[in-house]
Amino acid sequence: MSAQRFSKKREAIYRVVCSTTSHPSAKWVYDQIRQEYPDISLATVYRNLALFKESGQLVSVAVVDGEERFDTTVSPHGHFVCTLCGEVLDLDVLRLDSFEREVERQIGAEVESHSVIFYGRCADCRCMEASD
Amino acid sequence: MSAQRFSKKREAIYRVVCSTTSHPSAKWVYDQIRQEYPDISLATVYRNLALFKESGQLVSVAVVDGEERFDTTVSPHGHFVCTLCGEVLDLDVLRLDSFEREVERQIGAEVESHSVIFYGRCADCRCMEASD
DNA sequence: GATTTTTTTGAAAAAGTTTTCAAAAACCCC
């Protein structure tokens, strides 16, 4: 139905990235895949993640500590990024659809999507700080 | 007043990045600076941009086509990124401060900042498409 | 203003990501 998904390795990459809610990085996916395909190239992982992103099966959420992080929940929602441990969390709701129309009027553009990210200290990291 | 700003080159980098509203990339700043200091290293530009970011004189707005883009308007506002030409535009208002408190309740985190980016086709790129 | 300490720099290495290109795998048609 959803167009192409040919090779075994491509299917495995998609399976792995869907297997977690931790918003994994390419390196994390690579390390998981290597248990199944020890000869896979890191370039193949990057290439397929980019492909999934282009086809809408995947979304790039944020770059945390230099690493791009992905999300297979493609319905629009916001994210929280912990600036201490790098954890990425999903947020309920937070759709700025009405703002999209406002932005279109403001600058004459055609808005297709938007991204909302909150930064701070996650609950776990706050606990650790408190016990110092 | 605002702490350190020692070397000539550092001052020049800050002057250049402040001289435009185009949300420049490190490479763009480097190319400008080289007209004044032909022997400057690209690493010095990256290093100082990172320093300005840390000290709050500068903000990292988005990564467009693999390049980080900067803004010296540090008061909170949203941005629009054209997915065709890569232009980055400032948006009026759009502060989600009340949402910050909601997010804190939702996940128990301490939110310090947030980022809002709209993606689509800018006015210029829409015109060009229409004339195809 | 010379000496010592601290900061900043250039060059090169390293890290994350993308691209190139020839070989391998998957697909298509008969």
Place this chain on the structure above:
DNA sequence: GGGGTTTTTGAAAACTTTTTCAAAAAAATC
């Protein structure tokens, strides 16, 4: 299922960014 076409892959190069480290520049001390 064999032969030709298209897609996908691994390896290596290239690109953006960060880090390392010794040398140069700036600041502080005398």
